[in-house]
Amino acid sequence: MKLKRFLLRYYPPGIILEYDKGGQLRTKSIDLLDLTPECVSYELLAEIRRSEPLITDSRADQVKQLIVRLQQKQRQQDHHRFCFMKELKAHILPLTNVAFDKSGSRFITGSYDRTCRVWDTASGRELHTLEGHRNVVYAITFNNPYGDKIATGSFDKTCKLWCAETGKCFHTFRGHMAEIVCLAFNPQSTLVATGSMDATAKLWDVETGDEVATLTGHTAEVLSLCFNTVGNQLVTGSFDHTVAIWDHLSILHTGVRVHTLTGHRGEISNVQFNWDCSLIVTGSMDKTCKLWETGSGKCVATLVGHKEEVLDVCFDLSGQLIATASADGTARVFSANTHQCLMTLEGHDGEISKICFSPQGSRVLTASSDKTARLWDVQSGVCLQVLEGHTDEIFSCVFNYEGDTIITGSKDNTCRVWY
Structure with a gap:
């Protein structure tokens, strides 16, 4: 070597x-998750x-x-205050999701108008309209870190793979019997996973367009899925109240169900691995989140406190913190190590459907049905900014990789860019 x-x-x-x-040519990473200045x-x-x-x-x-x-990068204080830059009248019907490429120079929007659109972040210029779906384009993503492909999942039961540079459709993945509601690329960008209302997840070969595996066993809709950072495992969350861990994806191009995580008493709203793949967090309509050991499938903690359904949950990039968003109008920040609630974020007047950490982990961004997004300080729980201007509920929000740009997507058919 x-x-x-x-x-x-x-x-x-x-x-x-x-x-x-x-x-x-190969790569390996030295993760320095506990690094401090x-x-x-x-x-x-x-x-x-x-x-x-x-x-x-x-x-x-x-x-x-x-x-x-x-x-030195860690010492740079995150005092960035976001200013509204532009509103894009992105679609003729409400947006479903927004997503950045790795560089943040482009982003995509999905919509009920059956299209996905590719935008230049700096100018707000539309680069491509990805047309061909026959129903709502619901799930969208770039194949980051590469950013040269886009996958779109639709209520028309298909997933399409597109060239991000030209807008050309490479493949249409057919096989699901109901709406596709979640999808993800593996880190190597060789597979796309799709989750569907037909209670299955499927794996598709990016190069050939072939279906390589159907992951069966759930008894209700698969609403959320996530690859680990190595790409050899997938986790799926379902309306059947269970979560499944699938292994050997990269070796066999099939999927072996190694654990079924049971314990939630309601539908699963979101699932996510932490960075080192040792833990999985799940959010549920039963008003709780649970933390699970990936290796054993054992539940190590139940995170409680919300009075209504938990609609979204995520780790920060270091895997030290967990953020939860709820229909009760509050968000919470928990320690992934002690499982204690560190902060309750209060101020929204409606349910919070989306939550994410800034890449630095010092800020939390929430999107709400009260037509606003809010930026919060993780250490103090103080609301630093209210991002206003949308005229209907916001159900998608995202940071770019540097953490200095935000996109919000709304039911009002627009997205807003904040610098």
């Missing part, structure tokens, strides 16, 4: 090693070198400099 170069990853902090093995760089370097033989004496100083750069 021969080390070629290092790549820096700011969120979450880490160093990617690009190396040659048998004539093939106070860490002693040479001690951390020694720890890394003990476990990573690719980092030889000649490369040690380079790695130390990368650690220092990551710490």
Whole structure:
């Protein structure tokens, strides 16, 4: 094995090693999830070198400099105040979802008008209209970090794969018997997973367009799914109150159900792995979230406090914090380690359907039926900003990778860009 170069990853902090093995270029990552500005760089370097033989004496100083750069990035205070930049009259019917590419230079919107549109973030110019679906375009995503492909899932029971550069449709994935409501690329961008109201999830080959697996066993709609960061596992959440962990995806191009997570007494609204894939968080209509060990499938905590359904849940990128959004109009921030509620975020006048952390993990963004989005400080729980202007409920909000741009998508047929 021969080390070629290092790549820096700011969120979450880490160093990617690009190396040659048998004539093939490969990568592996050194995750520094516990890095703080106070860490002693040479001690951390020694720890890394003990476990990573690719980092030889000649490369040690380079790695130390990368650690220092990551710490410098962490020291940059996140005092950014967002200003409304533009409103895009994006669609002739309400939006369903918005998503950024990795660079943040482009974003996509899905809509009840049966299209997905690709936008230039800086200018607000429409780059492409992705047409061909025969019903609502509900689930949309880029194949980040590459950003050269887009997948769209529709109520017409199909998923389409598009070229992000030209707007050309590569494949139409047919096989589901009901609406597709969630989808995801694996990290290698070789597979697309789709979840459907037909109670199944399917895996599709990006290159050939072939269906490679049908994941069966749920007895009601599959509403949420997520790949782990390695790409060998998928987790699915269903209206049947259960969550399934599927393994061996990258090896067999099939899926083996290794755990069924039972314990929720209501439909599952969202599922997500933490960054190191050791934990899964689930939100449910039973007003709780649960935290599960990926390896054993065991429930390690039930996060309580909401008075109504939990509509969304997510980890921050380091996996230290969990944020929950509820129909009771509040959001909460929990510690993933102690399982304690650290903050209750109060101020919205309607249910909160979407929640996400900034890449830095210092801010939480919420979208509500009260027509506003709100930005909150994670440490204090203070509402820093109210993003106003939409004339109907907001049900999608997203940060770009740098955390300095926000898109909000609304039932009022528009999206708004905030810098």
